[in-house]
Amino acid sequence: MDNSFFVDSAHLSKEALEKKHRLENDxxxxxxxxxxxxxxxxLKSDICEKVMAQMKSYDYAKYTAKxxxxxxxxxxxxxxxFKALLSxxxxxxxxxxxxxxxxxxxxxxxxxxxxxTPLYIANYCENYCVYCGFNCYNDINRMKLNEQQIxxxxxxxxxxGMEEILILTGESRAKSDVKYIGEACKLxxxxxxxxxxxxxxxxxxxxxxxxxxxxxxxTVFQETYDSDRYEQLHLFGHKRVWPYRFDAxxxxxxxxxxxxxxxxxxxxxxxxxxxxxxxxxxxxxxxKYPHVEMSLSCPRLRPIKNNDTINPLEVHEKQLCQIxxxxxxxxxxxxxxxxxxxxxxFRNGIVKIAATKISAGVSxxxxxxxxxxxxxxxxxxxxxEQFEIDDGRSLGTMYKDIEGEGLQPVLNDYLYV
Amino acid sequence: MNNDDKLxxxxxxxxxxxxxxxxxYSLRLIEAAVQHAGAQIITLAVRRANTxxxxxxxxxxxxxxxxxxxxxxxxxxxxxxxxxxxxxxxGCGDFVKIEIMKDSKYLLxxxxxxxxxxxxxxxxxxxxxxxxxxxxxxxxxxxNAGAAAVMPLASPIGSNKGLxxxxxxxxxxxxxxxxxIVDAGIGRPSxxxxxxxxGAAAVMxxxxxxxxxxxxxxxxxxxQAIEAGRSAYLAGLGRVITRGASASDPLTGFLRD
Numbered sequence: 325m326d327n328s329f330f331v332d333s334a335h336l337s338k339e340a341l342e343k344k345h346r347l348e349n350d351x352x353x354x355x356x357x358x359x360x361x362x363x364x365x366x367l368k369s370d371i372c373e374k375v376m377a378q379m380k381s382y383d384y385a386k387y388t389a390k391x392x393x394x395x396x397x398x399x400x401x402x403x404x405x406f407k408a409l410l411s412x413x414x415x416x417x418x419x420x421x422x423x424x425x426x427x428x429x430x431x432x433x434x435x436x437x438x439x440x441t442p443l444y445i446a447n448y449c450e451n452y453c454v455y456c457g458f459n460c461y462n463d464i465n466r467m468k469l470n471e472q473q474i475x476x477x478x479x480x481x482x483x484x485g486m487e488e489i490l491i492l493t494g495e496s497r498a499k500s501d502v503k504y505i506g507e508a509c510k511l512x513x514x515x516x517x518x519x520x521x522x523x524x525x526x527x528x529x530x531x532x533x534x535x536x537x538x539x540x541x542x543t544v545f546q547e548t549y550d551s552d553r554y555e556q557l558h559l560f561g562h563k564r565v566w567p568y569r570f571d572a573x574x575x576x577x578x579x580x581x582x583x584x585x586x587x588x589x590x591x592x593x594x595x596x597x598x599x600x601x602x603x604x605x606x607x608x609x610x611x612k613y614p615h616v617e618m619s620l621s622c623p624r625l626r627p628i629k630n631n632d633t634i635n636p637l638e639v640h641e642k643q644l645c646q647i648x649x650x651x652x653x654x655x656x657x658x659x660x661x662x663x664x665x666x667x668x669x670f671r672n673g674i675v676k677i678a679a680t681k682i683s684a685g686v687s688x689x690x691x692x693x694x695x696x697x698x699x700x701x702x703x704x705x706x707x708x709e710q711f712e713i714d715d716g717r718s719l720g721t722m723y724k725d726i727e728g729e730g731l732q733p734v735l736n737d738y739l740y741v
Numbered sequence: 742m743n744n745d746d747k748l749x750x751x752x753x754x755x756x757x758x759x760x761x762x763x764x765x766y767s768l769r770l771i772e773a774a775v776q777h778a779g780a781q782i783i784t785l786a787v788r789r790a791n792t793x794x795x796x797x798x799x800x801x802x803x804x805x806x807x808x809x810x811x812x813x814x815x816x817x818x819x820x821x822x823x824x825x826x827x828x829x830x831x832g833c834g835d836f837v838k839i840e841i842m843k844d845s846k847y848l849l850x851x852x853x854x855x856x857x858x859x860x861x862x863x864x865x866x867x868x869x870x871x872x873x874x875x876x877x878x879x880x881x882x883x884x885n886a887g888a889a890a891v892m893p894l895a896s897p898i899g900s901n902k903g904l905x906x907x908x909x910x911x912x913x914x915x916x917x918x919x920x921x922i923v924d925a926g927i928g929r930p931s932x933x934x935x936x937x938x939x940g941a942a943a944v945m946x947x948x949x950x951x952x953x954x955x956x957x958x959x960x961x962x963x964x965q966a967i968e969a970g971r972s973a974y975l976a977g978l979g980r981v982i983t984r985g986a987s988a989s990d991p992l993t994g995f996l997r998d
Contacts, residue, residue, distance in 0.1 A: 431899045434765020434951040487792060517792065615816050615843040657846045732767040736792040739827070741820040 449494035451561030457628035467707030531579025549601035583617030591636030619659030751868030762947020863887025901928025930966030937970025
């Protein structure tokens, strides 16, 4: 089933609808997605060129079972080996890949599984990304928490026992500026041991400011590394600028962040090429900044409010598992996060193979932790969710389930120094 | 085993020469691991100890065992010093294992920063046990900086590859007047035994146990291997012929006066 992303809300004005349709149908109406907007820092870096060269030359059809077997026999996984492991030829070897991945995971992480939770503090967005529930044309309840509300949410989450938090916003500088996010980070440091950020990409000096406010880990999803496909999906807004987004992790590192996380949203474009590019992005940045901690996420497309037909196309669980195993074998030292987009069954299985971090007690809505955690009727407005989650387990349940799998749940392994 | 054979670190005496790691496996296995290993020293990452009550690793360490907090997560001497001070505040005692890594892939120690941190912390009264890449000059600097022991790596941490740096560790054993504790990369009891036969003062292991099928049994196997290696070292190893045969007539038999 092909994805049909375009949904018209009855609440849009005639002018807004006209603009929306023109953005969707007339490429010449859209801004050049490779051109920086005013105020966006341009980094001189060779990373993008290297990653793109690998992605463009990746012909996964040429790999054979022989290449896959050789890759699994090599002690060190080369780039060529990784390409073979990501190829269709590796699909029949999924069990062997999982065995190898499990071995690598245990060498680097033992049997530990880290737990965190996301906290969305605002869902305003200035972008039209056609697959996202927060997109500016989607008719949802918009909300931005004030400091008191943020603190209340954090208390509720901290009371559940959580020690690591990932603060998220929609991508709106106007509604959620860097100072606002910085204040949220300062509050978070009071309640949590580890504070991560997943917000719109910012400049190096802004990352530095957010680091000083207490954030130490930055996640930016590139969505797709195929810039032509990216152009067709991100039709309007600053997020449309593909190269500025690409360099976000490097700016975050230069701003002093301890770690950075990467991801393609699987299902938007050719997933094998996207998976390759994501890993190569990590690989080359690690070589340039060896002291930085790196991690990978592996999200697949999910249905959103007002569009329940969105799906990850040909990225089925087997393909997702293949990608995660290939990531682990190629980059044994990186953290791998599997989000609540995936089912409890899948997550229980994948933490035994390669994933090292999972979320629990998740809400992708705004200001609804108390009602979700306690079942108490909400007495304040709540903002709608970015996407539908699948695994709704609480921290307590997740903790027990991980232990039940013979693994060790870890709430904190981190010091802000 | 000779009862007077003690491992002495910063004036503290230990009978066991097996330093146990506490990472990468379930907290509830720690007690069994300590017991089967016969360990008197256990390392713990301060970053793991710095947690809320629910899962503090400190609650799982048996009484009477000396804590050896490590500074993992530190990328500079300054960061290591801050973590060591935090360890003391958390009630982990005066021992500290310095781990400074500027490489997230191989986690190899930064020797230069390690020397700097050792100097600062030794002056502050810590019993400093630096994890290092086996280099003679660095080891000498660590002695001068006030280290209580030197902890060279056998091979990359977590690799279970054994004594890849054997010859360089032997140089440290021969030249440095501090306990040399082989740390990182020991994957099997036989490798631990070999390190002890060479004259290492102790062996530290973690991943080899964490990834074993039965952790307590493996802890016991390591204990036995380390004790055997120590006994062999104290007994004085017999002659090992590595090349050719030994001539029954001495080559110098022709000498007369």
